[in-house]
Amino acid sequence: MIGNKHLVLDLSVILDLWLKPESSRATEEIFACAAEHGTCLWVSAASLPTLEFIAVRRFKEKGVNADGAARDLAKRLIVNLLGQVKVLSNKGFEQADVYLHAHEFEDAQIAASARCLPAGRVRLVSTDASFDALGELPVYPAEQALEWMQSTTGSAANELNFIDLATQQAALRPQIERNIETVLRHGQYIMGPEVKQLEEKLATYVGVKHCITASSGTDTLLIAMMALGIGRGDEIITTPFTFVATGEMIALLGATPVFVDIDPKTYNIDPTRIEAAITARTKAIMPVSLYGQCADMDAINAIANKHGLPVIEDAAQSFGATYKGKKSCALSTIGSTSFFPSKPLGGYGDGGALFTDDDDLAKAMREIRVHGQDRRYHHPRIGINGRLDTLQAAVVLAKMERFNWEVEERHKVGDGYTAMLASRCQGIVTPYIEPYNTSVYAQYSILVANRDNVAKRLNEKGIPTAVHYPVPLNQQPAYRSVGGGSATPISDEISRRVMSLPMGPDLTSSQQQAIVEVLNGSINA
Amino acid sequence: MIIETICEHGVVRLPAELKFQHDTFTVKVEVPDRELSSGAQPHTEQRSPNDMLSQTRSSLRARSGPSIRDEIDEILGPWKHQIQSGPLLTADDYDRLRHEALKEKYLDRK
Numbered sequence: 143m144i145g146n147k148h149l150v151l152d153l154s155v156i157l158d159l160w161l162k163p164e165s166s167r168a169t170e171e172i173f174a175c176a177a178e179h180g181t182c183l184w185v186s187a188a189s190l191p192t193l194e195f196i197a198v199r200r201f202k203e204k205g206v207n208a209d210g211a212a213r214d215l216a217k218r219l220i221v222n223l224l225g226q227v228k229v230l231s232n233k234g235f236e237q238a239d240v241y242l243h244a245h246e247f248e249d250a251q252i253a254a255s256a257r258c259l260p261a262g263r264v265r266l267v268s269t270d271a272s273f274d275a276l277g278e279l280p281v282y283p284a285e286q287a288l289e290w291m292q293s294t295t296g297s298a299a300n301e302l303n304f305i306d307l308a309t310q311q312a313a314l315r316p317q318i319e320r321n322i323e324t325v326l327r328h329g330q331y332i333m334g335p336e337v338k339q340l341e342e343k344l345a346t347y348v349g350v351k352h353c354i355t356a357s358s359g360t361d362t363l364l365i366a367m368m369a370l371g372i373g374r375g376d377e378i379i380t381t382p383f384t385f386v387a388t389g390e391m392i393a394l395l396g397a398t399p400v401f402v403d404i405d406p407k408t409y410n411i412d413p414t415r416i417e418a419a420i421t422a423r424t425k426a427i428m429p430v431s432l433y434g435q436c437a438d439m440d441a442i443n444a445i446a447n448k449h450g451l452p453v454i455e456d457a458a459q460s461f462g463a464t465y466k467g468k469k470s471c472a473l474s475t476i477g478s479t480s481f482f483p484s485k486p487l488g489g490y491g492d493g494g495a496l497f498t499d500d501d502d503l504a505k506a507m508r509e510i511r512v513h514g515q516d517r518r519y520h521h522p523r524i525g526i527n528g529r530l531d532t533l534q535a536a537v538v539l540a541k542m543e544r545f546n547w548e549v550e551e552r553h554k555v556g557d558g559y560t561a562m563l564a565s566r567c568q569g570i571v572t573p574y575i576e577p578y579n580t581s582v583y584a585q586y587s588i589l590v591a592n593r594d595n596v597a598k599r600l601n602e603k604g605i606p607t608a609v610h611y612p613v614p615l616n617q618q619p620a621y622r623s624v625g626g627g628s629a630t631p632i633s634d635e636i637s638r639r640v641m642s643l644p645m646g647p648d649l650t651s652s653q654q655q656a657i658v659e660v661l662n663g664s665i666n667a
Numbered sequence: 668m669i670i671e672t673i674c675e676h677g678v679v680r681l682p683a684e685l686k687f688q689h690d691t692f693t694v695k696v697e698v699p700d701r702e703l704s705s706g707a708q709p710h711t712e713q714r715s716p717n718d719m720l721s722q723t724r725s726s727l728r729a730r731s732g733p734s735i736r737d738e739i740d741e742i743l744g745p746w747k748h749q750i751q752s753g754p755l756l757t758a759d760d761y762d763r764l765r766h767e768a769l770k771e772k773y774l775d776r777k
């Protein structure tokens with residue numbers, strides 16, 4: 143676990159570390175075991191010049207006078223420090239306000255630079271008991287900070303979010319700031335260099351030839367179907383147990399979503415029911431890799447091949463998952479994913495990406511994304527404005543730096559839930575993951591009998607829950623006349639019982655234990 | 668990517684035409700065994716700040732390496748005793764040092 147608690151080290155404790163080893167045992171211990179206790183160490187950029195001034199002055203005073211030697215020592219110490227801690231930025235826009243509220247401007251700047259960290263999980267470490275933290279965060283001497291770090295209080299345990307994006311943001315703060323700042327500096331807000339960089343990175347990650355980023359995981363579905371020439375009168379086979387976007391884009395193109403019921407174990411489209419739904423009007427199959435687990439793509443591709451149909455994997459929830467060793471999005475004609483903030487690879491706004499090995503489809507999708515143009519003001523096809531903002535690409539690029547780790551953690555958290563629930567809770571159905579799949583658990587969704595009551599009790603105890611999804615698409619008012627009416631009894635049944643628990647790579651096992659404890663009590667109440 | 672370059676007096680320089688995303692990052696270098704003089708130990712000579720940053724970054728990930736105290740001692744090297752000897756520094760000393768440093772930087776500058 144990294145980054146659940148945060149210690150901001152004032153320059154007084156750093157100077158002691160360098161100049162007064164006798165007084166800095168606790169600080170040494172903080173450095174030694176911060177990682178083990180999920181604690182991130184920070185210094186404020188506001189501290190750095192003063193640190194250098196004082197250290198150099200002291201070295202000179204102590205006789206380190208050879209040409210440049212004092213400065214060189216200080217430089218080495220600061221560089222060493224910067225390798226061990228992260229640096230908090232000071233923001234120009236709030237300096238006047240900080241100054242007006244400060245008793246000690248330098249202290250206040252350090253405190254203000256910690257405003258980007260999750261409130262309640264931050265302590266300022268200083269030898270100065272009168273440190274001016276603007277009343278915004280507690281100031282501890284190193285000994286107390288060490289104790290706090292090693293205790294369970296102040297971790298995220300008390301404030302559970304359904305998805306904890308704050309911990310991730312703190313862990314990636316310097317990278318996110320760097321990437322956003324780079325875009326602000328070069329100013330290429332539309333199709334800037336980050337978009338291309340991200341597409342290259344994602345294509346390599348997934349293992350396909352082409353990645354085309356787009357404005358959302360909804361627009362990617364639209365672009366994919368437009369590239370395949372899908373339109374009025376066509377039929378697309380899909381699942382009713384999904385987010386509305388899947389069926390919505392089919393209907394928007396004037397085509398008909400043909401809803402095929404799901405597998406009762408994985409909740410993904412049941413391949414054994416697909417062939418019966420194929421007609422002369424069928425133009426594509428669009429499985430959804432729900433909750434982060436891929437649909438049975440080999441079985442689906444075999445049927446598609448037999449009937450000459452393309453397959454679009456709606457992998458909005460499964461980026462990072464694998465199917466028989468291959469990555470989600472690399473499993474069919476086109477893979478489509480979403481960078482909605484809560485998705486396994488999320489941005490800070492809308493975004494999505496398409497993946498294909500097919501050169502012609504890639505070209506078509508690239509053109510459709512930008513008003514159907516193949517060059518400026520020349521439009522061989524109808525398109526949309528479906529580009530990913532450069533700023534979003536910059537954010538997703540930063541998120542990629544932690545993504546492999548997060549996927550590993552998602553496996554551990556998901557498997558951990560399943561093990562805890564199996565041993566502690568009766569009357570719950572935990573997610574079934576096919577042996578050939580790895581899930582990224584975009585959602586950790588269980589089945590319970592009395593969902594509303596269970597959810598109410600969990601919510602009362604501060605544990606957020608969600609339902610993905612309470613009504614299958616074919617039962618939604620707008621879809622009854624489009625592709626609705628088909629009987630999908632398994633989807634109906636699952637949608638009545640399914641409930642999602644808090645999930646994410648930064649969920650700690652003690653948080654999970656607390657959730658399972660309350661859940662157990664709620665089921666049996 | 669793998670590239671071939673020359674190691675001169677222990678310094679490896681990457682071709683100038685390569686542009687990098689970040690100022691500082693870690694690379695792996697393969698050193699032919701025949702180039703090692705006997706008794707050579709990795710990580711002895713003075714290291715550049717950039718080398719140090721890469722090294723401490725990796726030790727940040729898995730703190731099984733030297734403690735921060737060992738690292739500081741290594742940096743202070745022969746100066747360590749001289750710098751840390753004498754009466755304990757007080758908060759007043761730090762204030763004095765700060766004022767003297769600022770005075771030297773801004774008021775005494777010719």
Ligand SMILES: Cc1ncc(COP(=O)(O)O)c(C=O)c1O
Pocket residue numbers: 358359360361384385387388430456458459480481482492493494
């Ligand atoms: C299965 C599925 N398809 C499509 C989408 C649409 O993605 P976006 O929100 O990026 O438009 C989502 C996201 O919520 C989804 O879960």
